[in-house]
Amino acid sequence: MNANDAIVHTSKLTKFYGKRLGIEEVDLDVKRGEVFGYLGPNGAGKTTTIRTLLDFIHPTGGSATVFGLDTRRNSIEIHRHVGYLQGELKLYGNLTGKDLLRYLGNLRGGIDWNYVKKLASRLDCELSRKISTLSHGNKQKLGLVQAFMHKPEFLVLDEPTQGLDPLMQQEFYRLITEARNEGQTVFLSSHILPEVEKVCDRIGIIRQGRLITVETIEVLKSHAVRQLEIHFAGAIPKDRFIGISGVRDVVVENDMLRCNVIGSLDTLVKVAAGFEVVNILSHEPSLEEIFMTYYNEDKNNVK
Amino acid sequence: MLNNVFLKTLRDQGRSLLFWGIGLVAMAVIMAFVYPTIKNMPSVTQYLEELPASVKEMFGAGIIDYTSPVGYFSTELFSFMMPLLLLIFGIGFGVSAIAGEEEKGTLDFLLSNPVPRWLVVVEKFGVMIVSMALLAFVFWASLAICVSALGIEISLLKLAEATIGALMLALVFATFSLFLGCLKGDRGLSLGISGGLAVLTYLLNTLGSIVNWLKDYRFLSPFYHYMQPDTLKNGIDAGHMLVFLGLIVVFFVISIPVFERRDIAV
Numbered sequence: 165m166n167a168n169d170a171i172v173h174t175s176k177l178t179k180f181y182g183k184r185l186g187i188e189e190v191d192l193d194v195k196r197g198e199v200f201g202y203l204g205p206n207g208a209g210k211t212t213t214i215r216t217l218l219d220f221i222h223p224t225g226g227s228a229t230v231f232g233l234d235t236r237r238n239s240i241e242i243h244r245h246v247g248y249l250q251g252e253l254k255l256y257g258n259l260t261g262k263d264l265l266r267y268l269g270n271l272r273g274g275i276d277w278n279y280v281k282k283l284a285s286r287l288d289c290e291l292s293r294k295i296s297t298l299s300h301g302n303k304q305k306l307g308l309v310q311a312f313m314h315k316p317e318f319l320v321l322d323e324p325t326q327g328l329d330p331l332m333q334q335e336f337y338r339l340i341t342e343a344r345n346e347g348q349t350v351f352l353s354s355h356i357l358p359e360v361e362k363v364c365d366r367i368g369i370i371r372q373g374r375l376i377t378v379e380t381i382e383v384l385k386s387h388a389v390r391q392l393e394i395h396f397a398g399a400i401p402k403d404r405f406i407g408i409s410g411v412r413d414v415v416v417e418n419d420m421l422r423c424n425v426i427g428s429l430d431t432l433v434k435v436a437a438g439f440e441v442v443n444i445l446s447h448e449p450s451l452e453e454i455f456m457t458y459y460n461e462d463k464n465n466v467k
Numbered sequence: 468m469l470n471n472v473f474l475k476t477l478r479d480q481g482r483s484l485l486f487w488g489i490g491l492v493a494m495a496v497i498m499a500f501v502y503p504t505i506k507n508m509p510s511v512t513q514y515l516e517e518l519p520a521s522v523k524e525m526f527g528a529g530i531i532d533y534t535s536p537v538g539y540f541s542t543e544l545f546s547f548m549m550p551l552l553l554l555i556f557g558i559g560f561g562v563s564a565i566a567g568e569e570e571k572g573t574l575d576f577l578l579s580n581p582v583p584r585w586l587v588v589v590e591k592f593g594v595m596i597v598s599m600a601l602l603a604f605v606f607w608a609s610l611a612i613c614v615s616a617l618g619i620e621i622s623l624l625k626l627a628e629a630t631i632g633a634l635m636l637a638l639v640f641a642t643f644s645l646f647l648g649c650l651k652g653d654r655g656l657s658l659g660i661s662g663g664l665a666v667l668t669y670l671l672n673t674l675g676s677i678v679n680w681l682k683d684y685r686f687l688s689p690f691y692h693y694m695q696p697d698t699l700k701n702g703i704d705a706g707h708m709l710v711f712l713g714l715i716v717v718f719f720v721i722s723i724p725v726f727e728r729r730d731i732a733v
């Protein structure tokens with residue numbers, strides 16, 4: 165395996181469940197050492213992509229490689245170097261957390277138990293109780309521990325922060341950052357933008373089974389429409405705010421200005437600074453708004 | 468006990484095996500202890516003699532004769548109750564092995580480890596054989612102890628052979644239900660079809676002994692190959708045994724490619 169080659173490479177990867185679309189012609193590359201966010205609303209095809217990569221389901225078209233290995237032919241070799249967290253995590257309820265981790269460790273031919281204990285205590289994991297008696301969040305922590313515990317080259321995490329309280333989410337982000345520092349590659353799916361924003365290097369956006377775009381966070385945000393509301397000390401002239409590049413839908417009501425901004429805020433802020441500014445309210449673009457931006461561009465490009 | 472899929476599955480069977488074992492032992496003990504009483508009750512023997520031939524046929528492979536231990540144990544234990552219990556356990560296990568785990572949602576989780584699908588089927592099949600053989604052995608052992616203690620004259624070897632016959636019959640259906648689980652991860656479907664098939668083939672054999680036009684199809688029923696040799700009297704019949712073995716091997720072997728090829732449900 166070459167150090168610079170892609171960890172994941174798919175070409176026209178397609179999965180239909182009978183007539184129902186899962187994903188269609190997805191061309192995706194995940195580079196070695198990056199944290200890749202796979203962003204899309206529910207039903208977009210995130211889980212379908214992940215389960216195809218791990219060969220739990222078989223593509224109806226196209227192909228995919230992980231570590232340069234064909235997912236259909238070398239799934240066992242791939243699994244050996246992957247840590248996986250299921251989307252809707254189900255664990256063996258009759259085992260204790262400790263038994264579960266031991267079992268999985270054995271299936272992987274033995275693991276460093278000290279590291280497992282360290283991970284478990286970092287995530288404040290309940291190991292001695294039967295899994296069936298654990299809360300959703302505590303199960304999710306166990307799921308995270310088992311994904312990380314064999315220090316896999318590649319972490320595949322399907323909506324990993326589901327059910328984690330904010331404190332544990334922070335710990336999770338630290339884990340991800342450490343993993344990147346260790347040279348591990350992470351593929352993380354989510355339907356919440358702020359979540360992937362925090363830790364991901366690049367983001368792929370999937371919607372209705374199609375990969376719409378793959379961008380770095382910065383580029384993605386610069387494309388996004390941001391809603392801005394500026395309050396001034398007194399009335400302001402509307403015409404000064406018309407025609408600034410990237411600024412649209414300008415509305416002025418006495419001492420308040422409302423507009424949508426694409427990309428840099430710089431010019432707008434500089435113009436506003438000519439007046440006495442009382443308050444600036446910025447509404448971060450929601451995922452859906454970013455989708456709409458890309459979705460519309462997508463459609464426009466097709467035309 | 469958590470070293471591999473085989474041991475983990477066996478461990479999960481622990482409690483279930485305990486209770487089924489107790490049930491089978493209790494059945495063997497009760498049947499053995501009741502025998503001396505029944506044997507000496509003229510009314511029972513007379514009542515049985517007066518039953519219509521077709522009814523007798525449905526209970527055993529011919530004549531019901533409670534005055535001989537072979538006749539009694541054939542009818543009371545081996546013709547119905549004992550294979551039925553093994554069959555229920557076996558189908559239950561076969562259904563839960565793959566389809567059960569899949570419906571619980573843990574199959575993804577298990578297969579994300581470097582464990583090939585075929586190996587999971589092999590290991591679960593192994594647990595099926597081991598646990599059913601264990602139950603059969605416990606049943607035979609307790610029966611053997613009881614008949615020896617009570618001085619009932621019956622060959623322990625023949626009892627073992629009849630038990631093996633029942634075990635093989637149950638394994639046919641158990642492996643079939645495992646196969647259905649591999650084909651489609653639907654517990655209800657697997658349970659329904661294999662249970663239904665057991666009932667239908669049982670009826671085919673018993674009715675086939677009465678209804679003329681069914682006679683020629685009796686050989687299609689595994690129960691025919693179980694009842695026909697009258698194993699407790701004659702010992703194991705290689706031909707009928709081979710039919711069981713053939714069916715078990717076929718169902719097991721086709722389970723693997725079928726499971727390798729399909730999608731795992733979430």
Ligand SMILES: Nc1ncnc2c1ncn2[C@@H]1O[C@H](COP(=O)(O)OP(=O)(O)O)[C@@H](O)[C@H]1O
Pocket residue numbers: 181184185186187204205206207208209210211212213251732733
């Ligand atoms: N087993 C299945 N059978 C039929 N349709 C499915 C199945 N699994 C997923 N789908 C469909 O595929 C699409 C993508 O689903 P999924 O990959 O689970 O989305 P996500 O993980 O992004 O929420 C959805 O429309 C979903 O209804």
Ligand SMILES: [Mg+2]
Pocket residue numbers: 207210211212251322
């Ligand atoms: Mg999902």
